[in-house]
Amino acid sequence: MRDFEYEAPASIAEAVQVLGRHNGAARPLAGGTDLIDQIRVGRHQPGVVVDIKKIPELNVLELSAAGLRLGAAVPCYKVYGDPKISAAYAALADSAQIIGGIQIQSRASIGGNLCNSGPAADSTPSLIALEAIAVIAGPAGKREVAVENFCTGPGKNVLQPGEFLVELKFPARPPHSGSHYRRFIPRNEMDIAVVGVGASVVLDEKGEKFVSARIGLGAVGPIPYFVQEAGQRLAGQPVSEATIEKAAQAARDMARPIDDMRGTKEFRLHVTGVLTRRVIEEAVKRARQ
Amino acid sequence: MAKKRIVSTTINGRQVELLCEPRQTLLEVLRDTLDLTGTKEGCSNGNCGACTVLMNGRPVVSCLVLAVEAEGATLETIEGVAPVDGLDPVQQAFLENAALQCGICTPGFIMSTKALLNENPDPTEHDVRFYLSGNLCRCTGYDKIVRAVLDSAQKRKKAVAAK
Numbered sequence: 001m002r003d004f005e006y007e008a009p010a011s012i013a014e015a016v017q018v019l020g021r022h023n024g025a026a027r028p029l030a031g032g033t034d035l036i037d038q039i040r041v042g043r044h045q046p047g048v049v050v051d052i053k054k055i056p057e058l059n060v061l062e063l064s065a066a067g068l069r070l071g072a073a074v075p076c077y078k079v080y081g082d083p084k085i086s087a088a089y090a091a092l093a094d095s096a097q098i099i100g101g102i103q104i105q106s107r108a109s110i111g112g113n114l115c116n117s118g119p120a121a122d123s124t125p126s127l128i129a130l131e132a133i134a135v136i137a138g139p140a141g142k143r144e145v146a147v148e149n150f151c152t153g154p155g156k157n158v159l160q161p162g163e164f165l166v167e168l169k170f171p172a173r174p175p176h177s178g179s180h181y182r183r184f185i186p187r188n189e190m191d192i193a194v195v196g197v198g199a200s201v202v203l204d205e206k207g208e209k210f211v212s213a214r215i216g217l218g219a220v221g222p223i224p225y226f227v228q229e230a231g232q233r234l235a236g237q238p239v240s241e242a243t244i245e246k247a248a249q250a251a252r253d254m255a256r257p258i259d260d261m262r263g264t265k266e267f268r269l270h271v272t273g274v275l276t277r278r279v280i281e282e283a284v285k286r287a288r289q
Numbered sequence: 290m291a292k293k294r295i296v297s298t299t300i301n302g303r304q305v306e307l308l309c310e311p312r313q314t315l316l317e318v319l320r321d322t323l324d325l326t327g328t329k330e331g332c333s334n335g336n337c338g339a340c341t342v343l344m345n346g347r348p349v350v351s352c353l354v355l356a357v358e359a360e361g362a363t364l365e366t367i368e369g370v371a372p373v374d375g376l377d378p379v380q381q382a383f384l385e386n387a388a389l390q391c392g393i394c395t396p397g398f399i400m401s402t403k404a405l406l407n408e409n410p411d412p413t414e415h416d417v418r419f420y421l422s423g424n425l426c427r428c429t430g431y432d433k434i435v436r437a438v439l440d441s442a443q444k445r446k447k448a449v450a451a452k
Contacts, residue, residue, distance in 0.1 A: 005291045006311035006357050029355075036314070036353045037334045049311065051358065077347070101423020102401065103338060106347035107354070189422035190336070 001040050008051040012137050012166060018050050020139050024161035028052045030073040031107035033100065034116045050164075057166055058111075063088065068170040070132075072111025077102075079110065089170060090286055091126035091179035091198045098122055098183065101190050111165045114150060117157045120219035124151065125198030126181040128216030128226045132170050138163030148216070148226035176203040176211075178286030180279050183218070184271050193219040194263040197251070197275040199283045203239065207288040210234040215247065215276060220255035220268055227251045230276070244280050251276040298359045300325070301369025309356040316340045316351035319366060327367035329393050331425070338424030341397035342366045348404040350423070367396035370403065378448055379403060382441035383434075390428035398424050402438050406445055414439065 007026075009015040019026045027046035029035055030053060038044045052058050058073040063085055070079070076096035080086055086093035092110070099108055099122050113123045114134065124147070132147040139162045147168070151157050159165070179200035183193035196218030202211040213234040215227040230247040237243040257268035291311045298305055300323070309318050316333075319325045319342070331339030333352045340351040343365040370377045376384070379402050389395045398421065405412060405420045412420070417438045418431075426434060 001312040001314070003291050003310070003312050006294070006355065008357075032355065032358070033335055033353050036355065039312075040334070049355070053358075100335070101338065102404070102420055103341055103348045103350045103423045104335060104353075106344070106349045189419065 001036075002042070002045060004039070004046050005048040006051065007048060008054050010054050012055055012057055015050060015052055015055060015164065016137055016139060016162065018048070019164060020162040022048050026050050028115075028164045030058070030109045030112040031075055031104075033104050033108040034112060052164060060167060061085070065172060067172045070110060070168045070170070072115075072165040072167055073109050074111070076105035076108050076110065080105075088173045089130055089179065091129050091181040091200060091283075092123070092170075094181040095123040095126040095198070098189070111168060114147065114168070115157065115159065115165050117151045117153075117155050117223070119151075119154050119222055119224065120193045120196065121224065122181070122183060122193060122196055122218065124224040125196050125216030125218045126179070127168065127198075128224060129179055129181075129198040129200040129214045130170050131200075131214065132168045135166045135169060136163050137166045142166070144169075148224075151223040153222050174202050174211075176205060176207060176287050177201065178203075178283040178288070180282040180286065182275060182279050182282070184275060192262065195219050195255075195257075195268050195271040195275055197272070197279040199276070199279045201234070201280065201283045201287050203284065203287045207239070207284075209236065209238050210243070211236075213247070213280070213283075215251055215280070217251055217255060217272065217276075219262075220257040220272055222256075225254055227254050227276075229254065234280075239284055244277055247280060248273045248276040294357050296357055296360050298361065299363045301365060307356070311355060311357050313356045314352050315342070315344075315354040315356045315359055315364075318356040319351060325366050325368050327396050329396055331393065331397075336425070337394070337397075338401065338421075339394050339397045341400040341424065343400055343404055346404070346407070348401050348423075365400070365403075367399060370399060377403075378444035379406070379438075379441040382437045382444055386433050386437035386440055388429060388433045388437035389426075394424060394426045394428075398426070398434060402441060405438070406442055410445065411442060412439070 025047040058071040060071040079096040080093040127147040181198040183196035185191035198216040213231040215230040217225040230250040329339040331337035
């Protein structure tokens with residue numbers, strides 16, 4: 001592997017300083033499951049790798065009445081290993097459980113998955129569905145970005161030189177809510193999504209009507225999409241095949257897939273509709289439990 | 290060139306201090322510096338699981354860990370699995386069930402199996418297949434490996450009961 005320096009700051013302030021000093025030539029390291037391979041193949045050529053795992057704020061995993069705080073370096077296995085978090089933020093746990101294999105989940109973080117900004121990232125549609133906010137630290141202090149506005153292109157995002165992701169904040173889950181993430185892959189495990197859909201729904205007390213819904217799509221465009229239109233078509237409507245189909249149509253309309261080795265454009269559009277329907281149905285089932 | 294670092298770590302119960310460059314992976318250092326060549330290099334990009342070791346009790350692919358990240362960590366490699374005499378129940382089960390042919394993937398499978406059984410001493414076939422999905426084998430077609438893992442779970446239970 002090409003040569004680089006290694007630093008492991010102990011605080012956010014120190015990390016900002018280190019990253020700032022290298023003016024874009026430094027790269028934050030959390031689980032390293034993307035970064036180390038990308039350095040090896042030459043996609044990234046950092047002069048310094050900044051290990052941010054030793055910063056306390058990046059290891060926060062805290063469920064409270066205010067919601068969920070997920071530090072940017074918390075590995076996937078800790079997310080689905082917590083039964084309360086898995087129950088309340090089920091889509092997030094679904095994603096964490098299928099990112100890579102067990103060895104990858106020991107190290108890889110949801111924050112890293114977001115910052116890698118792959119169009120087919122398995123956690124981003126769930127983050128969108130669950131209304132996550134990215135908390136970013138940088139030379140100018142902290143700022144917050146809604147997760148649906150975080151990615152700007154394949155491998156690209158809103159982080160400026162010197163900035164890094166500190167944590168993801170999720171609002172508390174309302175009563176009668178449920179969420180789910182599912183992807184289509186030709187294998188059973190260890191594969192990259194052909195299409196991925198995350199959904200969160202809130203139902204009325206009787207579980208018969210949608211109060212609100214949020215749908216996130218992966219692998220069908222240069223960035224993961226927030227399908228606002230799908231949520232609007234569900235809000236206030238009865239839970240029925242017909243209304244869910246309207247939301248699925250909104251997802252299909254927004255998808256802009258490409259042909260590649262994993263699937264054709266036509267196939268991906270079809271799967272987007274089917275998966276959206278199934279994922280909403282599962283989220284409804286969970287909301288009713 | 291980046292300055293070399295001293296890394297203190299515990300490997301198979303022994304305190305080890307080693308010298309490495311930041312760019313060296315844990316896999317590289319285990320094999321080339323420490324001569325622990327039981328851990329195998331397969332794909333070197335995190336797909337095949339041949340280089341699986343346990344880091345603080347969790348299975349990781351050592352090709353995607355920088356050696357400097359092992360500072361203060363507890364590591365277990367295939368060399369630490371067998372007791373002084375004989376074999377670990379997992380190794381015994383792999384032998385008896387003919388769960389290997391060329392053997393390159395075997396150390397990784399055994400380390401993943403150790404982690405699985407620590408977490409879940411009585412796994413179903415589905416649990417085994419899901420947990421081991423990050424370990425690839427091109428020889429066996431997996432069936433014999435899955436049988437060996439299920440068998441080793443039984444062997445471990447008996448060994449615990451006998452104690």
